[in-house]
Amino acid sequence: MKRVCCLILAVLLLGGCRPQGETGGQVIVTGVGVESQNGSFRLSVQAIEALRIGGSLSEQNEPATAVYTAEGASVAEALQAFLNETGKRAYILQNQLLAVGLEQCRNTVLSETLDYFMRNREGHSQVQLVVCRGEVAPLLDITVGNDAVPAEYVSKLLIEGERLSQCVTAQLLDVERDLSGTLDAAIPILEVRDHTPQLSGTALFRGGRLLGELTNRETTALLLAAGEGETCLYTHEGITYRLEDIRSRIEVLPLGEGFEYRVGISAVSRTVERAAQSAAPSLAAAATALENEIGTALTRTVRELHADPLGLSRRTAACYRQNGVTQDAARKALPNALISVTVTLTHADNGFMA
């Protein structure tokens, strides 16, 4: 068997027999921005040049990344133009961020914009996806210090933002799920102010088409309804609560010709700050205010934007399949649905007695 093992090893190592690209002949892409420019695709590529880096990132005297721009009739052509202009091949295996301009989303279906990245096996399905309000290039060129990669900074900002129920996160896989009809895609919107990226709501898509935008507060409400955030700060009448252990449950009930959706949210609440002039904390009042806020956000999402990021229609089809309710039929009936929200907050002592 020794000989067989050697042969297997040889087979596995065959990939290394062919010449690979020279390190200096390629740029390691860490972020890509796509936007429309006079009917063509304008690509902004944030890249680390392998030969520019000596030693560790912390010893750099200048930013480790640079942003290049290229244009083409398609993303692939724009990347080709990038190659022609710089003489370097774009290595996208390490790509961490994919930013699409908001105008591009309004004018072009997302599947068309991102088709190149979905087909390319090198591109990671878990790459963070954002919609950028305004131009995309400044988002990839933000100032984060010489020892950091801007795309990585944005990626971490989004992950932490989702943990704190401040923003949604989206990957290429979410767009693929949306295109297959599973769930509507919710993609965070960022905008750059004074070279700093800031959360600017959520863009909702169905079948790759932009349905509309949610504000930051509506995004938080959506995350609470989905039970996806880990923790959330909520201020009511001068008192700031931290909600933890957030759980949600969605019930679907028949209501006349349509359906009623009962969203039940439970969380543990801790008082983290209280203004001196504020009244005595009332958890019941805070819960009611939160119920109204979440209810308004969900109703607007469903009725005004005709979006279904929580998969309400899919749940309906699953519950009432025997009655011949399909996902499409439930989706059509969704704008007329009644949405009621119940929030149950349980007080947790944080040891501060005053």
Add this chain to the structure above:
Amino acid sequence: MSKLSRISAPQMTVLLLASRLSQCLLLTPQSTAGLHLSDRLLATALSGLFLFLLFCPTLWVLRGSPRGLVDAAYRLSRGTGRALCIWYFLLCLFILCIDIIQFYDFAEKVMTGTFSVVLLTVALVAVAFAASLYGIQALGRTALPVFTFSVVCLAVFGLALLTEMRAVHFPPLANQPFLSIVKAAVSELPRSAELVLIGWLYPYVNGPRFYAVGAFCGLTSLFSAAVITTALGVLGDFAAVTAYPYYAAVSVAQIGVFQRMDMLITAVWLSTFFIRLSLFCTAFVNMASRAFGPRARRWSALLGTGALWGFTLLIRHNRSWGAVTVAYWCVLGVACVGLPLLIWWLKRRKAR
């Protein structure tokens, strides 16, 4: 039969399972017979039962006998035995050919890198035939670490993807009429082509063969269900439109700093695929030596390697999976039901 050429019943189960795992991981929406993946879960459970039923004729004919179908045929007449050996010989070549085309398809569509797929295929076939010369026991021993590694990886992928799974991605079970689920269960059977080798493998196995095959059928369903659940839970309806859903699902898994698990799934798939190829190559070489004498072992390995390269390179772009499935059903029917019953009938007629 020498002691070195025998394996135990658990070893047989592991060998067959390691081989079958390569097909489980190669889950494709085309192989669902128009059924949603959630209903495919039910079809998978049902196909385990069908698999066992398919094995029953062989088990019944060989009951109480240490011999396999080939020995039984040789006892009838030399011509019958040789004809059966040639049937198995051609059967193995057919299955190997389809497997290699599947491998080529997978490598070409999914695997990244600039290596030559043709060169990789050629090397894999050569290694599988070289391994076949070491006999069934060597293969049985190799299958155990490969199987253990694969199961550990499947468990790790499952755990790593738990955070990516959503209950809402699973459509309700039994969405389709029961007949469609039965049809899908039947269409799942050709993926367990190892079953055709049971009649040949039977005399090489020590211990309770009945339970070993039963365990193979049950665990095959279990592993298939695990793979479908993972793919469906992560991808939702996207699983129905992507070429290799399990691969697509695993490629998004990450544990801490470890990302790009698709490399690991490729390694698992290659190793289980190697076991599958080697198993059929071993049967191929063994049949050649029994039909044409012991000297035929080496030249049959060389001939098989050459024939596989030739067939694969010729028909890799002209295959029709529909025709392949029909051919597989015919082959399964003949190998698992037709041949054992024919040999039983000939034995009975000779006894009279």
